[in-house]
Amino acid sequence: MIDSGVRKLALSHLWVAFGAFGLASVLGLYQVLERSGVITAMQSPAVYFASVSTHGVLMAFVLTIFFIMGFGYVTAVSSLKTPLWNPAFCWAGFWLALAGTGLAALPLLIGRASVLYTFYPPVQANALFYIGATLLVVASWLWCVVMIVMHGQWKKAHPGEPVPLPMFATTANAILWLWTSAGVAAEMLFQLIPWALGLAATVDVGMARTLFAWTLHPIVYFWLIPAYLALYSFVPKAAGGRLFSHELGRAAFVMLLVFSLPIGFHHLYMDPEQGAGFKLSHGVGTFLVALPTLMTAFTVTASMEMAGRQRGGSGLFGWIGALPWRNPMVLAGILAAAMLVLGGFGGIVNASYAMNAMVHNTAWVPGHFHLIFAGTTVIMYMAIAYYIWPQLNGKALCSDKLPLIQLWSWFIGMVILTTPWHILGLLGQPRRISSVTYNSLLTLAWEPYELAMIVGGGVLTASALLFLHIxxxxxxxxxxxxxxxxxxxxxxxxxTRVPALLNGFTVWNLIILALMLANFGYPIAQFFLVKTFGSTGWGY
Amino acid sequence: MHIDPLEKKWIYVVLAAIALFLGVIFYTAAVRNIHPPGHIETVDSASLHLGEEFAEDKLGARAQADGSVRVTLVAARYGFYPRDIRVPEGTPVTFRIASADVLHGVHVPMTNMSTMIVPGYISTVTTSFPKPGEYPMLCNEYCGMGHDHMWSKLTVVARERWNAAE
Structure with missing residues (x-):
């Protein structure tokens, strides 16, 4: 039973998350239009890059952090069946996160922080942007504390019993986020904020990129874990079945936590400030983190197959047709899996550094992460919203049909948007350009794909607005x-019982510490050991 | 702990696939000597014009004693300088690039000539171009409002037509 306090807390978080999502979707449509050059009057690098920066920050930080916090409170209370620990502390987290978002939004929206959501020093934004983004991250740490405390209290009250899988996954995510965000927090507090305020004259760009890479990969798993939680806990139930393997589910969440952290250098494969040896070591980890995802694919597919056969499906594939496709959770789960397969294939290309050289920083890359994040992850956020909305409001959804139309259109729009993006990447188009000015015949081959992307952007924006409407x-x-x-x-x-290793995180934290020291210790220390040259700030 | 036999088989299949992918990468690294760029050489980006390697008269393509070609470039808003480079086909070409201002990236489409250019560090990348022709050399990292306009020209010419003095 979710009491009214928790319902209000969760709805507040979710509305901020989805409001940011709606605004960012509209910006996305503007961006595909501007980029294509179809409407000449629209061309403006200043507006375009302000928009791309805002779109990235809203989607990657605001939507995700607020959604994960709000859904996390619901998960904790409903799976542990205990009251929320310290609601005032939770509300403090909400208001601090909102204040941080507001502070960062001011310079963003007026074009004073067009440094993209990856910050990219030595291009310098207004200090308010860095301070606001840091407050948002700090606020999310309060949520982490609540999840870890509630997990610990429940275990103390139920000695020897397995922590319910949804809470185990959520606590894994809270711990993952504390480790993950340490990198970007260090970059902000020790480098970018002092430099933007004029307290430090220069910034070491190599170190800043290394610290950001620390965060840049596991943050994807921070976004993804709630989606996986839904695949494990909601989708089989909605299909009328049971979860095939509970213990391997726990093992998968532990592996996501441990393996996603020490692998960020695949974002730096093409960078000069880190050596080939550490890049290879991070590359190995990048492939290993595919294991928990493929285990998840198996468990969820097996659960669905059993449900489909129970419903009368037969034959090798007949059970797929027998699934309740008209249930939004089941539909979203199937579509999410389809996009994960496509996006995962692209990910293997990116992770292999010889192939990555052909697609690095081309349009292929946003094509890839839009499939994984905006596709797989966000469609599950939508399905979760459809499932918990009646529970939070005490009212059924306004329509049975509209959510299905919305989910299908999100999937179709994402396919129309990301397929041309991948092709453009193979044809050498750089990501993050606001217009095509190169005097080269090559660019003629890009034009039809740019036009197709406008259709994808249009379908997606309509779908996003329909989602908010529902x-x-x-x-x-x-x-x-x-x-x-x-x-x-x-x-x-x-x-009956699970091994202690799959019921707590102490040992895993020590293993992460060792892996992080091995994979980031020297790469960060080297900036203090060799003579490096910092950069002064640059406008844009 | 309970693991279903079917699930166990699946985990073996996944591990074998991962081992195959990693095996290929280790093979190409150890035997074929294919590595990502990354030599950790620092440089003061604010004084390239006073330095040894990246002063204006040192830039461009030069033949090396071992038959390879070295191309020294400065990346700066908004171009790779010098802006017109000629290299011979089918010859190892080593690019040495430093940024004079902010972060840049360089990519020659349809080839694996690609590296980030980070202020404070020298980027080194070696490749060879099998097909003659004119290639655009594009900046592929956001570097400011003129980023769309940042590109230079790379011309790959037949080996006998290439003149080291160019």
């Missing part, structure tokens, strides 16, 4: 049903 309309209904229960999938193999 949520708003459902919440405004006057009928109240009063069901505030969230139900999680049961397990195919009954759970």
């Amino acid at each position: 949520l708003a309309k459902s919440q405004r209904q006057s009928v109240t049903e009063q069901s505030f229960e969230i139900e999680y999938a049961e397990y195919f193999h009954p759970v």
